[in-house]
Amino acid sequence: DVGALYARAIQVDEHAKVLSYRMTSQCAAGTGQFVENIARYLGVRLDEVGDISNAAQRAEPVSGICAVLAETDVINMVSRGIATGEILRGIHESIAQQLAKLLRAARGKGPVLMTGGLAADAGLRAALTRRLGEDDKAPEILSHPKSLYAGAIGAAAWGAFRHRKLERAAPIDQEAGLA
Secondary structure, eight states, X not given: OBOSSOBEEEEXXXXXXXXXXXXXXXXXXXXXXXXXXXXXXXXXXXXXHHHHHHHOSSOOOOOOSOHHHHHHHHHHHHHHTOOHHHHHHHHHHHHHHHHHHHHHHTTOOSOEEXXXXXXGOHHHHHHHHHHXXXXXXXXXXXXXXXXXXXXXXXXXXXXXXXXXXXXXXXXXXXXXXXX
């Protein structure tokens, strides 16, 4: 799950039971908010970022340690005349490196389903495929056009579960309006 503020790797079994979970503990340099800030600075629409990145022949290396350092790198690259596509591909490669570490730490096997806002970013999916392809057994990277809503759907399902559980635990006396 690569959302606006965090990236998470969650390994689940065939019954959706969580087997392993890892979340970024570093700066926001691997998140959707970071990509959005860089796109805005470069004057690129978010829906164009992936295609522009994929069209680049090479990636300009970007600091993946901290969003502030990475943004400074991008400002310096622009002043040096580095092509926008090379900058974006460098951003994607940096994020993919972090995501690959998360996936390895979560000990995931089989296909990877990307959710969150960056799941729609074809440039990031391609970078993650390249990064995981360094291993002999690279998993397939999957996404869905509605992957953006996975967190909201999960939160709604959890809220409904908690509501039902609380409702059963302390039914409200309808006449008195008391619990």
